[in-house]
Amino acid sequence: MAEEESTLVVQDTVPVIEDVDGDKVPDKWIDLQFTWGGKPYSLSIAESDRVFDLKTSLRDLTTVPIDRQKILGLVKGKLPPDQARVADLKLVAGRKFSLIGTPEGDEIKDPSQLENLPDVVNDLDVDFTENMAASNRYQHDVRNIRKVKEMVAKLNLNIIHPLRPGKKLLVLDIDYTILDTKPLTSGSLPPDECARPYLHEFLEAVYPHYDICIWSQTSWIWLETKLVELGMVGANRNYHISFVLDKTSMFTVFTEREGKPWQHSVKALQIIWSYFPEFNASNTVHIDDLGRNFALNPKEGIKVTAFKGAHTPEARADTELVKLTQYLLHVANVPDFRTITHKDWRSVVKKLPRIEGP
Numbered sequence: 001m002a003e004e005e006s007t008l009v010v011q012d013t014v015p016v017i018e019d020v021d022g023d024k025v026p027d028k029w030i031d032l033q034f035t036w037g038g039k040p041y042s043l044s045i046a047e048s049d050r051v052f053d054l055k056t057s058l059r060d061l062t063t064v065p066i067d068r069q070k071i072l073g074l075v076k077g078k079l080p081p082d083q084a085r086v087a088d089l090k091l092v093a094g095r096k097f098s099l100i101g102t103p104e105g106d107e108i109k110d111p112s113q114l115e116n117l118p119d120v121v122n123d124l125d126v127d128f129t130e131n132m133a134a135s136n137r138y139q140h141d142v143r144n145i146r147k148v149k150e151m152v153a154k155l156n157l158n159i160i161h162p163l164r165p166g167k168k169l170l171v172l173d174i175d176y177t178i179l180d181t182k183p184l185t186s187g188s189l190p191p192d193e194c195a196r197p198y199l200h201e202f203l204e205a206v207y208p209h210y211d212i213c214i215w216s217q218t219s220w221i222w223l224e225t226k227l228v229e230l231g232m233v234g235a236n237r238n239y240h241i242s243f244v245l246d247k248t249s250m251f252t253v254f255t256e257r258e259g260k261p262w263q264h265s266v267k268a269l270q271i272i273w274s275y276f277p278e279f280n281a282s283n284t285v286h287i288d289d290l291g292r293n294f295a296l297n298p299k300e301g302i303k304v305t306a307f308k309g310a311h312t313p314e315a316r317a318d319t320e321l322v323k324l325t326q327y328l329l330h331v332a333n334v335p336d337f338r339t340i341t342h343k344d345w346r347s348v349v350k351k352l353p354r355i356e357g358p
Helices: 051-062 111-116 132-140 142-154 181-186 199-206 220-229 269-275 320-331 342-350
Strands: 029-036 039-046 070-072 095-100 168-172 210-215 243-245 251-257 260-266 284-288 301-303
Touching (some): 029 051, 039 051, 142 251, 142 269, 168 269, 199 320, 220 243, 269 284, 320 342
Parallel strands (some): 029 095, 168 284, 284 301
Antiparallel strands (some): 029 039, 070 095, 251 260
16 A cells, blocks of 8 residues: 555643652553453553553463454443553453453464465554654653563564674664565565665675664564575675564554554664663664654654565666665764764765765
8 A cells, every 4th residue: 555644643641650750650550350261361451551452461361363352341331442541441450351262373384374474564654753742752651661671571582693892783674675575475576586676785885884683573484584585694695684573572552643543563672772782872773664663763763665566677776775875884983873863864865976886
């Protein structure tokens, strides 16, 4: 679906819980009991959480997907929509309810079945590099702050290649940023023809200055296959991928757009920064085709055009990675990225000497 312009309106009712000294006040937690398949379960949910978070906890405990869940007895009448806050449900500790739903089947283990996995859809987007007020509300929402901490606590990171002292960090998306996903998934094009032009030249050029993290909104089993088929890991290249994050390190945030509730996933760089203290806002950039992924870190975001139609002459003539190479090399020696504005990166590149390739 083509991207459309949209205005993000942030609700004034989003609570930012602070005490008189400006410190965050701990959430109030509610212990609940439920049954599923004749077995008893218990869970704790924070009042600042959303109904979506409750459903996510149920999914994690039972493997019943959110779209298959039927929750009975938790509230009178119909359960409010996903964006409703738990505090508004007026739940009491020990409240009992029932869950009905069929659990998810076994994860796909046969690589030949990967073509049946859903695509990452680039639907209506919001560029948070242009909406700092909205991002500020996200960053100070007590629920989102806690979600970052939860993601850090459960992060099980595999270091593919050791980090190098003194390097900056490049966080790079895959789907439609450096890869046209659809023809690779369907097998209609070989992997090298699905990659954005100058992919390896780009990574080789910036690698002397940046450690590289891949962060994709897909599952690890699919992500690993993409990286291998693209020759980004397991091949003899003049660059290395340091570590990889998948969709399990993302979480959903809530706001309002055009007067209607809206929710989307985010890539919170604070998760990486908590795990690797040597990285922070002063030395990290995040490249993605979806501006909404920058919601918690808009100043670090570099939004690129989506790469699609890999088989077309227009796509094969794409030079987005050439421009990015110029920009990243231009700012590589900037001591503190907080002193510059990445959202104007195209304007910066236009003033640089033009080159034909990395």
